[in-house]
Amino acid sequence: MKKIAIIGGGIVGMTLANYLDNQRFEISLFDDEKNQATKASAGIISPWLSKRRNKKWYQLAKEGAAFFEKLTVDFELNKEIYERCGTLFLRKKDDLQELEKLALERQKEAPEMGEIRLLNPEETANLMPLLKPAPSLYLSGGARLDGAAYLLHLKKRAEKRGVKLYQERAQIRKLDQAWEVSHERQRTVVDALAICAGPALKDLLLPVGYQVKVKAQKGQLLSFQTNFATENFPVVFLEGAADLIPFQKGKLLVGATHENEAGWDLQETSAAFEQLTDFADYLKNQELLDFPYRYRVGTRAYSEDFAPFFGPLEDDSSVVVASGLGSSGLTTGPYIAYLLANYFNEPEKSWKAAHYQKEMTTYIQKNEQQ
Ligand SMILES: Cc1cc2nc3c(=O)[nH]c(=O)nc-3n(C[C@H](O)[C@H](O)[C@H](O)COP(=O)(O)OP(=O)(O)OC[C@H]3O[C@@H](n4cnc5c(N)ncnc54)[C@H](O)[C@@H]3O)c2cc1C
Known part of the structure; x- marks a missing residue:
């Protein structure tokens, strides 16, 4: 069984934990619940009359x-x-x-x-x-x-599906063919990572050689x-x-x-x-x-264009990210998580999300010296 670690248990991470195929993957989720947007949020799902001109964003929100x-x-x-x-x-x-x-x-x-x-x-x-x-x-x-009630409900479902939940802060390190996740005093080695950590994506990816443009x-x-x-x-x-x-x-x-x-x-x-x-x-x-x-x-x-970005890193298909969901993340978050789950569940299909967002390199760049 392949191992996947999800970092971040807001609406994206927790929905992903429930859509990933638990017969094929051993899933662990790390969430320190600090600064979380989902449990604080208001929860309006009504994007249709937005005056935003970004057509890709509208397509995703719709x-x-x-x-x-x-x-x-x-x-x-x-x-x-x-x-x-x-x-x-x-x-x-x-x-x-x-x-x-x-x-x-x-x-x-x-x-x-x-x-x-x-x-x-x-x-x-x-x-x-x-x-x-x-x-x-x-x-x-x-x-x-209700973001908080949604998370509570999905947490119980995730536990029943055998997802290992850790209320801990995690850090990552690249190994030869795998990733090491360190949390508290433990280390877990996994085949793939899903980083759904809100603006903290920037701090998680910096030590492993990526610059993320998110605030x-x-x-x-x-x-x-x-x-x-x-x-x-x-x-x-x-x-x-x-x-x-x-x-x-x-x-x-x-x-x-x-x-x-x-x-x-x-x-x-x-x-x-x-x-x-x-x-x-x-x-x-x-x-x-x-x-x-x-x-x-x-x-x-x-993000720079106030739009979400999500999917595999350009140069490493074992890592997917989702961030920049801004003020409409309750609307887009579950669907983003579902698309990310399908990326892992159906590896035979190629990843296509260009109609929802700009190129990943708009938001994440690899450091030259790495
Ligand atoms: C006040 C408010 C009102 C809102 N109202 C709406 C609305 O009406 N409609 C709407 O569609 N959207 C709304 N939103 C936006 C929406 O809540 C967010 O876009 C969405 O919840 C983001 O989800 P997320 O999973 O990407 O991030 P988050 O919910 O922030 O989850 C990220 C998680 O990652 C964890 N994390 C980060 N780094 C680490 C680490 N190293 N180790 C372990 N865990 C880590 C954090 O602790 C956090 O729990 C609102 C937001 C706020 C704050």
């Missing part, structure tokens, strides 16, 4: 969102983990019409967007009673994913425990710098900040609170602010 139909069945995700609750976009009336045009255009290739409907102020307030009446655009196919971005959000009947609320893209993400049992998230300068910092800040609750104007009587809340802080990885 397919990533569609992939949830399979993911839900494969891993038996319940509604507390993943739910297609719909998304509401609040904008000025003229902007909403533009947005509707874009939605109708994109729906031709993304039927999973579901129903597209312009709502009048009354209809908006009926669907989301927390909001002051205002016009909006509704997509029934939008969804929410850390701090993200904060607020998690409120309310007595609202959040079960049927949609996700709301507010105008401005905050979104509302309701979960079951009164849980309501408000996210998220994008702090490039703060990088790896995990400190909760009052500036984030101010920024995220500035939207409270939309909430009747600002009642949300009376409920207890806590911060969730994580570290996203972002």
Whole structure:
């Protein structure tokens, strides 16, 4: 049996551990859970109306969102983990019409967007009673994913499949025909590596001769425990710098900040609170602010073109990487992991991902002197 080590147990690494063929591979996963983005994240799965011009990114995000139909069945995700609750976009009336045009255009290739409907102020307030009446655009196919609950669920499945899980920091070293993974005071020798370590990919690959162009971005959000009947609320893209993400049992998230300068910092800040609750104007009587809340802080990885990069290293087919998932990694992460699993499970097929991303050498270069 071949041995594979996965480094990083966020949404990519943990999904990969569950899709790799456990009859063919002995799988171990190392995750120190430091600065993890997945468990801090908000979980909006609704990429279709993004204004980003990067077509490859859009292709990946669109397919990533569609992939949830399979993911839900494969891993038996319940509604507390993943739910297609719909998304509401609040904008000025003229902007909403533009947005509707874009939605109708994109729906031709993304039927999973579901129903597209312009709502009048009354209809908006009926669907989301927390909001002051205002016009909006509704997509029934939008969804929410609780990153932390997803990981917990997949961790249990991975254990049952015989994946060895280590809550430890790992380092790597190249051997002749293999890789050595050192963790705590142990060393494990493996045939192949999957490095799904967010922005820490850079530090893992540097000692073995690669420069990785990826940076850390701090993200904060607020998690409120309310007595609202959040079960049927949609996700709301507010105008401005905050979104509302309701979960079951009164849980309501408000996210998220994008702090490039703060990088790896995990400190909760009052500036984030101010920024995220500035939207409270939309909430009747600002009642949300009376409920207890806590911060969730994580570290996203972002690349030069704010797009993910993943797949085998150019000069070493025994190592795959995935990083740079940025602020849409819950949307793209499971699908990326599935593609990486297929790379190992079906070695007879050649790796093709050029329609999803630029060349790997855009993001990772081998040091000359190595
Ligand atoms: C506040 C916030 C809100 C977000 N909201 C959304 C959203 O609404 N929709 C969406 O699609 N995306 C969202 N995202 C983005 C999404 O969460 C990330 O893109 C995604 O979770 C990244 O997954 P990952 O597996 O690549 O990395 P991570 O989840 O960061 O996992 C990487 C793991 O690798 C581990 N690791 C690193 N180095 C080592 C080492 N040497 N040894 C062992 N372990 C190591 C880390 O500890 C970490 O646990 C949000 C992110 C944040 C922070």
